[in-house]
Amino acid sequence: MSNKRALIIVDVQNDFCPGGTLAVTDGDQVVDPINRLVASGKFDVVVATQDWHPSDHGSFASVAGEDVGTLFKLNGLDQVAWPDHCVQGSQGAALRDDLNLDKVNMIVRKGLDSEVDSYSAFFDNGKRNATGLEGYLRDLDVVEVFVTGLATDYCVRFTAEDSEWCGFNTFVVKDATRGVNLNPGDADAALEALAEEGVVITTTDEILNS
Ligand SMILES: [Zn+2]
Numbered sequence: 001m002s003n004k005r006a007l008i009i010v011d012v013q014n015d016f017c018p019g020g021t022l023a024v025t026d027g028d029q030v031v032d033p034i035n036r037l038v039a040s041g042k043f044d045v046v047v048a049t050q051d052w053h054p055s056d057h058g059s060f061a062s063v064a065g066e067d068v069g070t071l072f073k074l075n076g077l078d079q080v081a082w083p084d085h086c087v088q089g090s091q092g093a094a095l096r097d098d099l100n101l102d103k104v105n106m107i108v109r110k111g112l113d114s115e116v117d118s119y120s121a122f123f124d125n126g127k128r129n130a131t132g133l134e135g136y137l138r139d140l141d142v143v144e145v146f147v148t149g150l151a152t153d154y155c156v157r158f159t160a161e162d163s164e165w166c167g168f169n170t171f172v173v174k175d176a177t178r179g180v181n182l183n184p185g186d187a188d189a190a191l192e193a194l195a196e197e198g199v200v201i202t203t204t205d206e207i208l209n210s
Contacts, residue, residue: 010149015092148176
């Protein structure tokens with residue numbers, strides 16, 4: 001296959017699913033379409049990401065002394081104050097146990113630096129450090145990147161934008177994502193912005209029937 005395809009499964013972790021500390025509405029509903037995509041054999045590379053924070057991470061409202069959901073500056077960058085979530089080694093940081101990990105080639109852990117948040121699977125929010133994902137995909141001659149997971153308006157959006165910025169042909173699988181929607185409509189607005197930036201919005205059925 002010349003046009004190699006990667007599937008990126010963003011942050012399908014317990015804390016982002018119902019019952020978690022930063023639960024996304026219906027976050028667990030992404031597991032079924034993602035498992036169908038993984039099983040389809042249509043991807044040459046499968047990458048899963050994990051938000052993986054030290055317990056004193058600067059994005060945590062409890063650490064920043066901010067109310068949850070407020071916007072503040074973390075080392076000069078816009079930052080939403082989040083509830084404590086995805087603390088390294090915790091059950092909340094674990095990937096959902098109903099997610100099919102059999103074909104996962106690489107797990108990217110991000111958000112390890114307390115001083116900066118990292119929504120994207122490629123770079124931290126200040127684009128100061130890379131995770132190594134770009135080089136990994138290039139070495140494997142990946143041309144197309146399909147982004148799924150949580151959440152549409154944050155880590156999925158930033159991952160897709162950076163993928164596009166890196167020059168990969170980038171797709172977001174809409175039904176395999178769910179949004180935080182801190183403000184109503186945020187997830188839909190994120191998809192619209194991505195489409196304007198050249199990211200293709202697609203669906204699981206479209207991919208499986210192609
Ligand atoms: Zn986080």
